[in-house]
Amino acid sequence: MTQQDNTTSLCGQHFIGGQWIGKADGFTSFNPVENTPLPWLFAEAAEQEVNQAVNAAQSAFSAYRQTTAMQKSEFLDEIAKQIMADVDSIIAIAHQETGLPFARLQGETARTCNQLKMFASYLRAPTDARYADKADPDRMPLPKADSRLGYLPLGAVAVFGASNFPLAFSTAGGDTASALAAGCPVVVKGHPAHPATSELVTKAIARAINACNMPTGVFNLVQASQATGAIALVRHPDIKAVGFTGSLKVGRILADICATRPLPIPFYGELGSINPQFILPTLMVESAESLARSQVLSMMMGHGQFCTSPGLIVVLKDAALKRYLASFSDEMAAQDAAPMLTPGIAATYQKMTQALMAIKGVNVLAQGKAATASHHTRPLALTVSVSDYLANQALQTEVFGPFAILVQCETIEEIDYLVHMLDGQLTASIHGLEKDLKDYSQLIDNLSYKVGRLIFNQMPTGVEVCYSMNHGGPYPASTDVRSTSVGIEAMKRFVRPICYQNMPLSQLPRDLRPENPQLMTF
Structure with missing residues (x-):
């Protein structure tokens, strides 16, 4: 695909609530190998566009959290399918914007899709135990109620694209995949180093949304090169968690904003490591x-x-x-x-x-x-x-x-x-x-x-996408030592526990009913 072909497929806008909006006159893409600007302009998100994106995600939350595990798994698989359908264009654009070799980008695209497929596979056949304690009405001196431990998605999640992984840690990368798998709509703040790549991947996600009849605001992309858009995103009261991969300096600024909000939210930041x-x-x-x-x-x-x-x-x-x-x-x-x-x-x-x-x-x-x-x-x-x-x-x-x-x-x-x-x-x-x-x-x-x-007896470069992987660590490697941004455990960042006490069987979530083979009853 030629550069001209790629250029004509780009609109340079934000993707909000299923629509491409905004004026593409904010900032340019850049070719780091030739050290020259690329011929594409992108819209610069201000607070208004950020608010629209978060509102769209919040509006989608009620419907998306009600989708079944099978429906979410089909959606994740469809995103991977649509990315691969446009893989040549995506890699060609990413190569121009990052200078990364084609072989590296091909491997990263495969990893991006494998992450999506891994979460889809888990949703079809979950491996985590669920817990139930039977009621004991005859217990003395007080009867014991039936209680069951379940999990709820947090709500709209903000995801920040990473500079060094334009695919695997960006638009449809691990944070997005794990949040969607957990039942959370996503607002991605695209990295200004590869906005064209972010747009093409977003178009693949948009096709998946339509093919799976998902709520239109389940995924949103805002493009921004200035800090104002990022700050407005993490401050928005309807954002319930943030996933970030980047520098310690920027990560601390965002983490502090999350912690000092009127309602603080979790900030899952990967902020650097020297890997001794x-x-x-x-x-x-x-x-x-x-x-x-x-x-x-x-x-x-x-x-x-x-x-x-x-x-x-x-x-x-x-x-x-x-x-x-x-x-x-x-x-x-x-x-x-x-x-x-x-x-x-x-x-x-x-x-x-x-x-x-x-x-x-x-x-x-x-x-x-x-x-x-x-x-x-x-x-x-x-x-x-x-x-x-x-x-x-x-x-x-x-x-x-x-x-x-x-x-x-x-x-x-x-x-x-x-x-x-x-x-x-x-x-x-x-x-x-x-x-x-x-x-x-x-x-x-x-x-x-x-x-x-x-x-x-191995070098550290490379992270396997698998059930047993932990990609995190004590601060400042990450902001929460209990979490990982790679592997199936990454989903847990975007859910919270809830105990259902004495709830009628017909009203219980499916994973807390007796037919679930992973339900452990005490």
Whole structure:
């Protein structure tokens, strides 16, 4: 499909209550590879459009929450079907707006659809237990009532598209899929880095809404490049929860707004992680070179713009470390400088890495090839002692891009102390042989309290969409350590418990009736 063909299919408007509205004269899309604007204009949402979108979602809530699990599952499957029906156009647009390779976008589209299908599959055959306590009218001194624990959808959910995943964490991504599966209408605030991609995916969702006869306001898209639209969205009294993937700075602003509303609401934010790698000594002796290569390749995936990119390497000083450092430097030197997802992200990377290199005690371990354009970023790895690392908070802050810090420790006690001082993380990896894992069992136990996913002998880049996945972690990795944004448990963010006491059997929700095989009766 040519750029002109894609251009004619775009309207640049908001999708609200089943209609495309607004004037496409607000902001432009951008090609980060060519460092030039794309020829598409998009409407800028003000408070009026945000209110219309939330009102449409709220109006749809009564009807949508009454749909059966089977109807919702068919709807999610239909969204996946409609995305795949337009997959070539969606990937072509996403490639222009993000510069991500076609193969990466094809894989991300598949993941997006697999998320939708996973929730659809769960709705058809739920695996979670439901609980009922039988009445005991003869109990003394007071009779016991029949009570059953069920769940209700929260209401309209605001979802913020992520810059680094234009499909899997954006318009029809995991937050949208899990909210719809939970019975909640959605208002998506499209990310300004890929508004055209958001529009094409929304058109696929619109077709699914029509095909499944869903209420028109069950899904809405507002486009915005300014903060005013985002703030108006989370402040709206009919928004009952927020899903967000992005920076710590923006996430904290939105989280604070959610917490200080007259009626506070849950804010499920994924705010960043440095995903530390711990290389234990026996494996280092055996596999120093392959470990170094794996580290660099993982660090370079998506030019370092994955939320699970490994940004911290922790090692013990020993003879094998020299081999590791030599291989790491050789592999890094072969890596190209490249554009990032947006000019703003690239500028932030350049500013942060320059500042870190100027810190006392910090040394350059290795660099990639020099940048040939001002909007390109050069891969970089620094090395520092554990004392200098812990003495400077700037060194412990996530650098979004192809960057890592290697911390050299003298003793296991230094490693333990570093773990104690770590902020919360999405992931951490421990690389070691069986002997290492036995010798460092205390490290494993301590590290488990710092992360949402503990990985053994694998790099962290990549998140499997499956029932057992947890993609979250202690703050600041996420704002609620009890939740995940990936996996079937993500649905639980958008429901609340309710106990039905002495309710007539005919009025009970279907999942609390005796015919439900998942109902556990006490």
